[in-house]
Amino acid sequence: MPVILAQHLTKVYRVYKKPPGFLVALRGLFRRRYDEVRAVQEASFSIEKGEMVAFLGPNGAGKTTTLKMLSGLITPTSGAAEVLGHVPWQRENSYRRRFSLVMGQKNQLWWDLPAEESFLLNKEIYGVSDEAYRLRLGELTDLLQVHGVLQHPVRELSLGERMKLELIAALLHSPEILFLDEPTIGLDVVAQRSIRECIRAYNREKGITILLTTHYMRDVEELCERVIVMNHGRVMHDGPISAILERYSSHKRLRVRFRTPPGEHELAGLGKLVRFEPPTATLEVERPDVPARSSEILRRFAVEDISIEEIPIEEVMANLFQGTERPSA
Amino acid sequence: MHTLARYARIYRALVRNCLAREMAFRGHFLVTALTESLWLLFLVFFFKILYLRTSHIAGWNENEMLFLLGTHYLATQVFEMVFFTNCVELSDLIRTGNLDFVLLKPINAQFLLSARKISFSNVVNVPVAAAMLLYAGGRLGLRPAALDLLAYACLVLCGVFILYAILFALALSAFWLIRNQSLFELWFPVVNFAQYPMEIYPAGLRLFLLFVIPVVAVANVPARVFLKSLDLSHALYGIGWAVLALFAGHVLFQFALRRYRSASS
Numbered sequence: 001m002p003v004i005l006a007q008h009l010t011k012v013y014r015v016y017k018k019p020p021g022f023l024v025a026l027r028g029l030f031r032r033r034y035d036e037v038r039a040v041q042e043a044s045f046s047i048e049k050g051e052m053v054a055f056l057g058p059n060g061a062g063k064t065t066t067l068k069m070l071s072g073l074i075t076p077t078s079g080a081a082e083v084l085g086h087v088p089w090q091r092e093n094s095y096r097r098r099f100s101l102v103m104g105q106k107n108q109l110w111w112d113l114p115a116e117e118s119f120l121l122n123k124e125i126y127g128v129s130d131e132a133y134r135l136r137l138g139e140l141t142d143l144l145q146v147h148g149v150l151q152h153p154v155r156e157l158s159l160g161e162r163m164k165l166e167l168i169a170a171l172l173h174s175p176e177i178l179f180l181d182e183p184t185i186g187l188d189v190v191a192q193r194s195i196r197e198c199i200r201a202y203n204r205e206k207g208i209t210i211l212l213t214t215h216y217m218r219d220v221e222e223l224c225e226r227v228i229v230m231n232h233g234r235v236m237h238d239g240p241i242s243a244i245l246e247r248y249s250s251h252k253r254l255r256v257r258f259r260t261p262p263g264e265h266e267l268a269g270l271g272k273l274v275r276f277e278p279p280t281a282t283l284e285v286e287r288p289d290v291p292a293r294s295s296e297i298l299r300r301f302a303v304e305d306i307s308i309e310e311i312p313i314e315e316v317m318a319n320l321f322q323g324t325e326r327p328s329a
Numbered sequence: 330m331h332t333l334a335r336y337a338r339i340y341r342a343l344v345r346n347c348l349a350r351e352m353a354f355r356g357h358f359l360v361t362a363l364t365e366s367l368w369l370l371f372l373v374f375f376f377k378i379l380y381l382r383t384s385h386i387a388g389w390n391e392n393e394m395l396f397l398l399g400t401h402y403l404a405t406q407v408f409e410m411v412f413f414t415n416c417v418e419l420s421d422l423i424r425t426g427n428l429d430f431v432l433l434k435p436i437n438a439q440f441l442l443s444a445r446k447i448s449f450s451n452v453v454n455v456p457v458a459a460a461m462l463l464y465a466g467g468r469l470g471l472r473p474a475a476l477d478l479l480a481y482a483c484l485v486l487c488g489v490f491i492l493y494a495i496l497f498a499l500a501l502s503a504f505w506l507i508r509n510q511s512l513f514e515l516w517f518p519v520v521n522f523a524q525y526p527m528e529i530y531p532a533g534l535r536l537f538l539l540f541v542i543p544v545v546a547v548a549n550v551p552a553r554v555f556l557k558s559l560d561l562s563h564a565l566y567g568i569g570w571a572v573l574a575l576f577a578g579h580v581l582f583q584f585a586l587r588r589y590r591s592a593s594s
Binding site (some may be wrong): 011068071072073074075081091093094095096097100101103106108110112113117118120123124125126127153 | 335338341342344345346349350353371424426427429430432433434435436441500587589590
């Protein structure tokens with residue numbers, strides 16, 4: 001029984017089209033042209049309890065719009081969804097008590113006040129008992145290491161600290177599903193890692209279902225076994241991250257260090273030479289040819305070291321999002 | 330009952346947060362208190378000057394007029410304290426997409442929207458209004474019974490809710506217009522109609538203010554508890570409008586909410 005089930009979710013926005021220029025703007029006062037933007041098209045997926053799934057895709061891929069439909073903020077143009085047995089956009093209180101949405105670019109904490117005041121307000125809104133509140137706040141401040149900053153006005157905190165406190169605010173009522181919209185955006189490497197660790201620990205300990213959107217491959221690699229890749233509003237891939245490589249990356253990389261570097265022309269025909277900095281060369285070779293080519297290299301040249309690597313997933317994704325599987329060799 | 334207690338607790342938390350924030354900006358607190366009181370003072374002077382020339386305006390003598398002004402001041406200050414900022418800031422919430430956080434909470438969205446910011450700088454003006462009412466009431470020789478006070482408070486409250494419903498309806502236009510600040514310019518002229526005796530208006534305008542934009546119910550109706558005479562129809566009129574206006578606001582809000590599309594991440 002999945003906790004989240006989306007079937008053919010589609011969201012079409014009508015966007016006011018405004019070409020540049022003053023006269024055009026003036027005309028826009030009277031007659032407006034609209035473009036239809038298909039933010040999400042026919043997205044279908046199902047997510048089981050306790051899963052941690054990443055939505056990955058470039059800007060405008062429809063990740064955030066999907067999260068907003070699942071959290072009931074917007075109503076889809078067509079399609080259906082069921083989350084924890086509720087239709088999200090009916091916004092029943094009984095549903096809204098059971099999930100949280102954290103947005104990396106917006107804050108729900110009161111800007112001029114210490115975060116704890118916002119927590120107390122959420123405590124009342126979600127009807128959390130004093131005891132449960134104290135317990136969870138203690139757990140979360142330990143987990144996120146934010147003891148020192150609970151009493152400082154939010155506006156005086158660093159982005160990383162603020163994000164951690166946003167997470168606490170979202171978890172105090174112990175939701176069953178957590179939607180995270182770009183939780184690590186704009187954070188430095190250390191803060192990103194600490195947020196990731198917290199999310200992972202929380203998912204393991206509490207068995208909470210987590211859906212997150214991100215641009216960062218590191219988020220995905222470290223957190224999620226399953227990834228839903230979106231582009232232009234469509235789901236392009238849904239499955240383990242390794243399957244993306246198998247599916248979209250037809251090549252592997254051979255990195256070779258020569259004892260006596262050969263001339264560049266000698267390497268031609270072995271594969272696509274992507275980098276040649278003697279004594280090291282990097283060649284892209286089609287997967288099935290990898291064994292044959294490696295042994296050929298070892299036979300023909302004096303090799304000090306050879307390694308066979310996957311093409312970095314960032315590059316695979318970048319090529320995927322550009323609409324081509326990979327640049328033609 | 331349980332729900333009511335829960336909302337009361339939420340409101341208490343909001344009050345505490347707003348108070349804490351306001352205390353952080355004491356300058357603003359003082360400036361608001363001062364400007365609003367000055368505005369009242371000018372109005373009182375204006376009428377002092379008018380009553381140098383005449384003893385009655387449309388059947389109202391000076392003390393009655395002061396009492397009416399005091400009532401209006403009380404209602405508008407309570408309204409501005411509780412609702413004004415929330416209505417005006419609705420368009421910002423929509424434009425920035427922060428309305429998301431209101432809609433995500435397991436609580437009536439209109440309540441949270443309308444109650445989230447309490448403007449404590451207006452609190453100081455409530456005793457100012459009370460002082461004015463006591464002064465005018467004393468000169469009128471009023472000896473209010475407990476029931477009168479209750480009826481008065483209840484009708485002032487109705488007036489506050491009517492003001493809220495009107496401004497809330499204006500604010501909801503932000504769902505279509507996104508930016509609607511200029512609409513609020515309309516607000517103060519309209520509300521100012523409420524501070525004068527309804528007898529001074531020509532018949533057409535009076536009907537308009539009674540039945541289209543019912544600002545007459547804000548100060549004229551409660552003031553009648555002590556001045557002139559309040560009959561049941563006045564009281565029913567004030568209460569009826571409050572209920573109707575709140576209901577209309579609620580329906581309009583549900584309708585407007587369907588327009589919401591949430592700003593991009």
